[in-house]
Amino acid sequence: MCVKGDCAVRNSFVFATVVCVVCSVLLSLAANLLRPRQSYNVEIDRKKNVLVALGLHNSGRKIAPDEVELLYREKIAELVIDGETGDVVDGKAIEELEEGSKLLPLYKRKDNDAVAIPVEGMGLWSLLQGYFALKDDYNTVVGITFYEQKETPGLGAEITADWFTSNFVGKKILNDAGELTSVIVAKGKAADVSGVDIQNAVDGISGATMTTRGVTELLKEGVETYKPYLSKKWPGS
Amino acid sequence: MSEKEPLFGKKEKKLLTDPFWNNNPITLQVLGICSALAVTTQLKPSLVMALALTVVCALSNLSVSFMRNYIPNNIRIIVELSIIASLVILTDQILKAFAFEQSKLLSVFVGLIITNCIVLGRAEAFALANSPWRSLLDGIGNGLGYSFILLGVALFREVLGSGTLMGYKLVPQMAYQLGYQNNGLMVLAPAAFFLVGIFIWIQRSISKDLVEED
Numbered sequence: 001m002c003v004k005g006d007c008a009v010r011n012s013f014v015f016a017t018v019v020c021v022v023c024s025v026l027l028s029l030a031a032n033l034l035r036p037r038q039s040y041n042v043e044i045d046r047k048k049n050v051l052v053a054l055g056l057h058n059s060g061r062k063i064a065p066d067e068v069e070l071l072y073r074e075k076i077a078e079l080v081i082d083g084e085t086g087d088v089v090d091g092k093a094i095e096e097l098e099e100g101s102k103l104l105p106l107y108k109r110k111d112n113d114a115v116a117i118p119v120e121g122m123g124l125w126s127l128l129q130g131y132f133a134l135k136d137d138y139n140t141v142v143g144i145t146f147y148e149q150k151e152t153p154g155l156g157a158e159i160t161a162d163w164f165t166s167n168f169v170g171k172k173i174l175n176d177a178g179e180l181t182s183v184i185v186a187k188g189k190a191a192d193v194s195g196v197d198i199q200n201a202v203d204g205i206s207g208a209t210m211t212t213r214g215v216t217e218l219l220k221e222g223v224e225t226y227k228p229y230l231s232k233k234w235p236g237s
Numbered sequence: 238m239s240e241k242e243p244l245f246g247k248k249e250k251k252l253l254t255d256p257f258w259n260n261n262p263i264t265l266q267v268l269g270i271c272s273a274l275a276v277t278t279q280l281k282p283s284l285v286m287a288l289a290l291t292v293v294c295a296l297s298n299l300s301v302s303f304m305r306n307y308i309p310n311n312i313r314i315i316v317e318l319s320i321i322a323s324l325v326i327l328t329d330q331i332l333k334a335f336a337f338e339q340s341k342l343l344s345v346f347v348g349l350i351i352t353n354c355i356v357l358g359r360a361e362a363f364a365l366a367n368s369p370w371r372s373l374l375d376g377i378g379n380g381l382g383y384s385f386i387l388l389g390v391a392l393f394r395e396v397l398g399s400g401t402l403m404g405y406k407l408v409p410q411m412a413y414q415l416g417y418q419n420n421g422l423m424v425l426a427p428a429a430f431f432l433v434g435i436f437i438w439i440q441r442s443i444s445k446d447l448v449e450e451d
Contacts, residue, residue: 008309008311011309012309012311012312015307015308015309015312015316016312016315016316019316019319019320020319023319023320023322023323026323026327027323027326027327027330030327030330030331031330034330034331034333034334037334037335038330038333038334038337041333041334041337042337044337045337045341150344150345153275153344153345153346154425154426157344
């Protein structure tokens with residue numbers, strides 16, 4: 001066995017190991033037991049965001065999870081489209097889509113044919129994920145939401161604030177010449193941006209340049225990805 | 238300890254009531270100010286935050302106190318931190334499962350309870366040298382003292398800054414039409430600083446014996 005002095009190091013190791021094992025077991029147990037509930041919450045939140053982006057629900061109001069499910073089932077049609085041709089693919093469900101496949105998910109509002117596309121990209125600290133919704137002309141913006149972000153509260157996290165997202169309503173992704181420009185988040189006021197029509201830009205967020213740059217990028221990427229589908233309704237194509 | 242300690246004797250009551258006024262963690266020990274600024278724009282998330290911190294502080298004090306005679310001194314802080322971190326992660330997971338909307342509002346701040354000086358501070362200052370029951374009471378007491386200040390700041394910030402309380406409109410529409418405006422400063426972080434400072438000032442004016450010697 002160890003001599004009085006040497007025991008200290010061995011004891012530290014043993015104690016540390018025991019603490020680590022106990023904590024890990026406790027946390028893994030909790031994580032596994034709670035995962036079904038958490039996944040359900042995330043799924044309801046995602047559906048709620050689709051509804052908000054398409055103007056079917058006011059984000060400030062409270063709504064129960066089963067109401068969300070009901071509204072979603074009633075008003076939203078989930079479609080799968082071919083990324084290359086832009087044609088709707090029958091017989092496939094959005095849940096079955098794999099990463100990197102050329103099939104893309106699309107959420108269409110049944111009563112007015114507005115569509116919401118999922119958009120994602122890096123902000124300053126985290127991955128931003130949201131829905132970008134366009135009217136049935138596939139040009140005018142109906143709404144935008146971010147359901148996943150971990151940006152700085154008060155700065156980058158303001159992209160989820162009503163004042164910011166409501167600025168997008170009515171903006172367009174095509175410029176006056178009919179070219180695809182997406183919607184840019186300006187640094188400062190939208191009216192002051194040179195070379196971009198006012199209908200293609202929204203005011204920026206002071207102190208959140210990097211995050212809003214990320215938003216601009218992810219929107220650009222999003223509309224580019226869905227271009228084969230969206231361009232079907234654009235004039236001249 | 239050979240003498241039987243009463244379950245709720247005078248000393249035990251003091252553990253719960255002292256951190257409320259005489260030894261408030263925020264206004265007297267000046268700990269845990271950071272989260273007091275960030276989450277207090279509204280009352281509801283502040284309530285959740287206050288509850289989360291109280292539970293974490295109480296349980297961490299309890300655990301550390303149970304182990305106080307066995308923790309090797311050279312890894313003492315890391316062990317305390319591991320316990321606190323595990324408790325906070327557990328709390329965060331529970332919030333995500335049972336109070337999803339609130340956990341979204343609190344975003345990173347529940348995780349930051351790990352860095353909240355009150356929790357580690359009480360573990361070091363009290364739990365290492367006291368019995369489990371006493372340490373539990375001390376944890377709850379400090380959590381309540383923190384909650385008192387947090388909710389006080391949130392009350393002013395939400396009512397004055399947004400005209401609402403717990404999300405319900407308090408200021409009638411008519412007042413806005415007559416020219417009343419929500420105080421924009423209250424929604425920004427510095428306002429919380431000012432309010433905490435004002436609380437400290439008021440507290441020391443009421444209880445002059447709390448004023449520190451220069």
